[in-house]
Amino acid sequence: MINKDDIENIKKSREAWQDNTLSKLPPCQAKFETVSDIPIKDIYTPEDIKDLDYLRDLGFPGEYPFTRGAYAPMNRGRQWVIRQVVGVGTAEETNKRHKFVMQQGQTGMSNDFDLPTLIGLDSDDPLAVGEVGRVGVSIDSLEDMEKLYNGIPLEKANHSFTINHPTVAILSMFIALVEKQGLSMEKIAGTTQNDPLKECFAMKVFVFPPKASVKMLVDTWEYAARFLPKWNISNLNGYPTRDSGGTVYHELGLTFASGIQYFDEAIKRGIDVDAIAPRISLMWYVHKDFLEEIAKFRAARRIWAKIMKERYHAINPQSWKLRMHAQTGGATYTFQQPENNIVRGTIGGMAAVLGGVQSLAIACYDEALSIPSEKAHKLSIRTQQVIAHESGVTSVVDPFAGSYYMEWLTNEVEERTWKIINDIEERGGLAVCTENGYIDRMLANQVYEYNKAVEKGEQIVVGVNAFADEEEKGKLPSEKDIFRVSSDNEEKQIASLKRLKRERNQLAVKNALDDLLRASEKNENVMPYCIAAAKAYCTEGEIIGALKKVYGEYEPSTI
Amino acid sequence: MNEKSKIRVLLAKPGLDAHDNGVKTVAFALRDAGMEVIYLGMRQTPENIVRSAFQEDVDIIGLSCHGAAIVPLGERVMKLLREKNADIPVIYGGTILNEDRDKLLSMGIKETFSPGASFSQIINSIVKLVAENQNKN
Numbered sequence: 001m002i003n004k005d006d007i008e009n010i011k012k013s014r015e016a017w018q019d020n021t022l023s024k025l026p027p028c029q030a031k032f033e034t035v036s037d038i039p040i041k042d043i044y045t046p047e048d049i050k051d052l053d054y055l056r057d058l059g060f061p062g063e064y065p066f067t068r069g070a071y072a073p074m075n076r077g078r079q080w081v082i083r084q085v086v087g088v089g090t091a092e093e094t095n096k097r098h099k100f101v102m103q104q105g106q107t108g109m110s111n112d113f114d115l116p117t118l119i120g121l122d123s124d125d126p127l128a129v130g131e132v133g134r135v136g137v138s139i140d141s142l143e144d145m146e147k148l149y150n151g152i153p154l155e156k157a158n159h160s161f162t163i164n165h166p167t168v169a170i171l172s173m174f175i176a177l178v179e180k181q182g183l184s185m186e187k188i189a190g191t192t193q194n195d196p197l198k199e200c201f202a203m204k205v206f207v208f209p210p211k212a213s214v215k216m217l218v219d220t221w222e223y224a225a226r227f228l229p230k231w232n233i234s235n236l237n238g239y240p241t242r243d244s245g246g247t248v249y250h251e252l253g254l255t256f257a258s259g260i261q262y263f264d265e266a267i268k269r270g271i272d273v274d275a276i277a278p279r280i281s282l283m284w285y286v287h288k289d290f291l292e293e294i295a296k297f298r299a300a301r302r303i304w305a306k307i308m309k310e311r312y313h314a315i316n317p318q319s320w321k322l323r324m325h326a327q328t329g330g331a332t333y334t335f336q337q338p339e340n341n342i343v344r345g346t347i348g349g350m351a352a353v354l355g356g357v358q359s360l361a362i363a364c365y366d367e368a369l370s371i372p373s374e375k376a377h378k379l380s381i382r383t384q385q386v387i388a389h390e391s392g393v394t395s396v397v398d399p400f401a402g403s404y405y406m407e408w409l410t411n412e413v414e415e416r417t418w419k420i421i422n423d424i425e426e427r428g429g430l431a432v433c434t435e436n437g438y439i440d441r442m443l444a445n446q447v448y449e450y451n452k453a454v455e456k457g458e459q460i461v462v463g464v465n466a467f468a469d470e471e472e473k474g475k476l477p478s479e480k481d482i483f484r485v486s487s488d489n490e491e492k493q494i495a496s497l498k499r500l501k502r503e504r505n506q507l508a509v510k511n512a513l514d515d516l517l518r519a520s521e522k523n524e525n526v527m528p529y530c531i532a533a534a535k536a537y538c539t540e541g542e543i544i545g546a547l548k549k550v551y552g553e554y555e556p557s558t559i
Numbered sequence: 560m561n562e563k564s565k566i567r568v569l570l571a572k573p574g575l576d577a578h579d580n581g582v583k584t585v586a587f588a589l590r591d592a593g594m595e596v597i598y599l600g601m602r603q604t605p606e607n608i609v610r611s612a613f614q615e616d617v618d619i620i621g622l623s624c625h626g627a628a629i630v631p632l633g634e635r636v637m638k639l640l641r642e643k644n645a646d647i648p649v650i651y652g653g654t655i656l657n658e659d660r661d662k663l664l665s666m667g668i669k670e671t672f673s674p675g676a677s678f679s680q681i682i683n684s685i686v687k688l689v690a691e692n693q694n695k696n
Contacts, residue, residue, distance in 0.1 A: 115575040115626070127602070130628035131575050204577035204601060244580055331580075335654070335674040368674065369654060447580050448587040455677050464675050476673055478657040556600065 002046045010045050035289035036247035038412055044404035052407055061397050064309065066301040068398040069356045070321050075394035081359035082384045083325065084377060090489045091147035094137045098152055110160040112136035120166045120207045120544030123493045132490040140497045141539045145173045154178055159190035165207035167194045168216050169543040172530035180535065191232040194220060197258045197430055200554055201439040203240035207544060210431040212551035216526060218265045223527040225275040232279045242285035243331045245447025248296050248413055251285060253420025254439065256303060257430040263312060273312040277319030286328040286348035294400055295409035297324065297355025303414055326352040327361040333368040336472060337463035341365035346383050353387055356398060360384060369477055437557030504537040512536040513546050520550035566689050569617040571599040571608045573636065576626030581652060588678040605635035612647055618689045624653045630662050637666045648688045
């Protein structure tokens with residue numbers, strides 16, 4: 001903390017500077033704000049952080065409250081992980097990529113799924129037409145899981161599943177695969193995204209109503225706490241909240257409010273906070289306001305540490321430590337002049353690295369159009385390598401600490417985040433606020449205001465509402481500019497599903513689904529029944545269908 | 560057709576695509592421009608969209624999709640409208656490629672809007688298309 005007399009002197013001098021020096025040069029615009037509408041003064045001084053207590057509020061990296069970093073040496077010890085998103089069509093194609101990745105000496109295997117799989121539909125569902133295998137792999141049953149992992153030693157890899165509402169079905173198919181090979185899940189490491197609430201209010205790839213989705217999440221946490229010691233059971237994801245128009249404090253506030261809803265329910269179920277918290281990680285968006293993003297990452301670590309220590313009384317320091325992945329923001333990218341997105345990705349990547357993330361994806365420059373081409377994909381990796389090896393930002397930990405503006409902004413982001421968390425808590429928690437449409441309206445209004453500001457030219461978007469190329473105006477991209485996965489595999493996938501449905505043991509299927517239905521009706525933990533159903537080759541659509549009968553389906557409010 | 564004071568617009572997202580920011584902000588903008596907006600929501604089948612357009616007696620249909628199925632979904636909606644001899648103009652917003660725009664226009668969709676289209680472009684186009692359609696009848 002800074003001496004009171006010094007603060008008074010600085011204040012007087014600053015006022016004099018404003019009157020005598022600054023006032024002679026008027027600003028070029030009426031107001032200055034961060035991209036999240038936080039008003040910004042012309043200059044920040046020790047006055048603005050006069051209550052900052054270094055040891056209490058910042059401390060040292062790797063120690064509570066982790067403002068300066070999750071680990072002591074940060075990038076000086078080990079560089080962040082370059083983790084780009086990849087989507088591939090069929091189980092066989094993904095299997096080939098997994099094998100290639102293993103040959104390169106990497107052990108991380110990430111599985112992204114197609115839309116029907118993400119919302120619990122089989123490939124032959126009428127609603128799935130045109131979407132099978134388009135944005136990721138299609139998993140209908142344990143048979144597809146077997147194809148996906150054919151010839152891959154499961155215990156030697158780290159498996160990541162970007163799956164949310166159908167986690168109970170997809171994780172169960174993976175567990176069934178492991179157990180059928182005579183292996184134990186105790187030795188297998190991996191991650192499921194498994195963050196269902198944001199699917200209801202932001203990502204919109206949902207199945208179940210909010211409260212039911214939380215119930216099933218707690219089923220997976222309970223199962224993981226007992227049987228999956230090496231599995232990171234949830235990766236809370238703030239990305240879609242920001243991409244749906246939320247500000248930086250909506251992103252943090254709604255994501256932490258999700259975490260609070262999950263932990264509250266888990267603790268009611270008797271789960272020990274320290275059995276789960278060290279295995280939860282966070283994923284964030286990187287928006288275009290460079291300094292605000294750095295402040296966000298710093299604030300996020302401090303807030304999480306406080307939630308875990310003060311609210312849940314976690315005693316394991318690993319529970320207080322927030323590990324973060326970030327991805328530069330898709331909605332900050334533009335369809336027009338797509339090469340400009342390479343520059344946006346670089347600035348975003350720098351912000352994430354300076355904010356201290358553990359892993360990073362830089363969205364590919366063609367993301368505003370389609371899933372990435374190979375060239376765009378490679379450029380994103382090269383951008384990360386340039387930041388890592390050429391820019392010099394990795395040589396020192398948390399270099400912005402102590403900046404009057406950065407510390408003020410970190411405090412400001414934290415304060416606004418707590419307001420959202422507390423508001424939601426007073427309104428009955430995030431599941432309730434999602435079900436009654438409160439969050440939907442909050443985010444829709446925010447994105448409308450932003451778009452109006454863009455249209456009026458208050459928010460400049462380079463190449464769109466300013467500096468647009470005359471010849472580009474009204475021009476649409478064409479098929480040759482973008483990369484699309486073919487839909488040839490849809491028929492094959494459906495044929496193989498139909499064959500499976502004919503050839504499997506029908507009685508075993510029926511019994512497994514009956515058991516699952518009864519267990520759901522009694523509100524038991526559904527995991528053991530889902531695993532049994534997976535082993536009997538019940539399809540994802542059948543497993544999720546049985547659960548829908550009991551837990552219902554989510555219908556979002558239409559604003 | 561009776562002179563209506565307010566233009567009635569049906570907005571819907573056909574298919575499984577989950578990107579609903581665009582359609583929701585357009586709904587707000589059309590409401591602020593004095594139109595009556597019926598937003599059906601996500602995961603709508605073409606059948607339900609056409610049925611609702613009749614039930615709600617709308618002047619125009621706006622589809623929104625940012626997924627892989629933009630063209631087949633538009634085709635299905637237009638086919639169902641033709642089968643019912645319906646004369647309701649249809650506009651389509653989304654990540655629409657040049658080639659896809661041509662396909663959509665050739666199947667009778669009146670206008671398409673890609674990311675970057677302004678609210679005023681969309682509003683003006685709706686006003687014009689609805690007026691043309693009413694004069695024709």
